[in-house]
Amino acid sequence: MYSLEESERDCLNCGEKLAVVGKKLIRSEIKYIPAEISIVNIYEESYECRKCKKEGRPSIFNPYTPEPVLQHSYATASSVAWTMYQKFVQAVPLYRQEKEWKRMGFPISRATLSNWIMKTSEEWLNPVVEKLHEELLKEKYLHADETPVQVLNEEGKKNTTKSYMWVYSTSVNSEHGIRIFQYGSGRAGENAKNFLKGFNGYLHTDAYSGYGKVEDIKRCLCWAHVRRYFTDACPKDMKSPEATLPATGIAYCNQLFEWERKFKNLLPEERKSKRLEKEKPILEAFWSWAESSIKDVLPKSKIGTALKYAINHKEELETYLEDGNCVISNNIAENSIRPFTVGRKNWEFCGSPKGAKASACVYSLVETAKA
Numbered sequence: 001m002y003s004l005e006e007s008e009r010d011c012l013n014c015g016e017k018l019a020v021v022g023k024k025l026i027r028s029e030i031k032y033i034p035a036e037i038s039i040v041n042i043y044e045e046s047y048e049c050r051k052c053k054k055e056g057r058p059s060i061f062n063p064y065t066p067e068p069v070l071q072h073s074y075a076t077a078s079s080v081a082w083t084m085y086q087k088f089v090q091a092v093p094l095y096r097q098e099k100e101w102k103r104m105g106f107p108i109s110r111a112t113l114s115n116w117i118m119k120t121s122e123e124w125l126n127p128v129v130e131k132l133h134e135e136l137l138k139e140k141y142l143h144a145d146e147t148p149v150q151v152l153n154e155e156g157k158k159n160t161t162k163s164y165m166w167v168y169s170t171s172v173n174s175e176h177g178i179r180i181f182q183y184g185s186g187r188a189g190e191n192a193k194n195f196l197k198g199f200n201g202y203l204h205t206d207a208y209s210g211y212g213k214v215e216d217i218k219r220c221l222c223w224a225h226v227r228r229y230f231t232d233a234c235p236k237d238m239k240s241p242e243a244t245l246p247a248t249g250i251a252y253c254n255q256l257f258e259w260e261r262k263f264k265n266l267l268p269e270e271r272k273s274k275r276l277e278k279e280k281p282i283l284e285a286f287w288s289w290a291e292s293s294i295k296d297v298l299p300k301s302k303i304g305t306a307l308k309y310a311i312n313h314k315e316e317l318e319t320y321l322e323d324g325n326c327v328i329s330n331n332i333a334e335n336s337i338r339p340f341t342v343g344r345k346n347w348e349f350c351g352s353p354k355g356a357k358a359s360a361c362v363y364s365l366v367e368t369a370k371a
Helices: 050-054 077-088 094-103 110-137 190-195 209-213 223-232 241-262 268-296 302-312 331-347 353-370
Strands: 141-151 162-170 179-184 202-205 218-221
Touching: 077 094, 077 110, 077 331, 077 353, 094 110, 110 179, 110 353, 141 179, 141 331, 141 353, 162 190, 162 331, 162 353, 179 190, 179 331, 179 353, 190 209, 202 331, 223 241, 223 302, 241 268, 241 302, 268 302, 331 353
Parallel strands: 141 202, 202 218
Antiparallel strands: 141 162, 162 179
């Protein structure tokens, strides 16, 4: 607020004192207030009953003092939350956070920061994720995807061996969005089978065979993957004869996605009916074209691979027609796992299986909060 000084409040015309008659907003500005670190010392008063002391009874009384976030640690909820936010939301690796803490005058080693994440995940956050897992299994429509991650110090494995981070997501129409990450030392389908034990519904995935081990489900495969295969088969010169087949495949896929955009706001039963009316004929034409075209291409060529991929998974690519709540792509799971892949580029690996499990725990809560 800018005001006239008392000495300036005289009318320039007649000399009378000026009176305040109002104020007006001139502009709005953004002010950045840097973070600061402070040490908070926790004290506890003790009280004594002098009478009980004289008579030999217990005489010292203390108030209730909250337990620390971690025993024998100066970590607080705010410092741990900030560390997690930096790593799992902003993708800032711990070695860079270590430098920032030092710059602010409170040097904390990356080993300590890592320990904060692992211990708070184990003691405080895992029970929340376990509850989310229970709720996830009650859903009828789920999405799943997986991506490699390097984890050091795994028992019986070289440090260069791939491990995997799996993500499981509720559908776009779910009342409560849930995203759960799970670390697995390998890519075996047993990971998905064990995690989804008790789930009975539609599972949207890519064509990875490991998901075939999950029992009591119907798989919905992703048409975005089909389109990607045809896109990869396109030559640099889209005017060349070699571009005809992949361009045709892409056109069929685009027709399906265009109808899906138009059906987005329909009720599930209406969407199912419209799909059978509008998309089923497109699918029939696509299969006829694909089965005819595959005879004229080299099996190991990119277009041959694209056609074979689609034809081999015809049944599961059409599963979405059964239920209006199913979708034709697995983009939800892929979008959920993307923040992990961005972070992985920066911090490169997990230092231990315990660290990988902690990462899965925190990513689960972060991405569920976004959902």
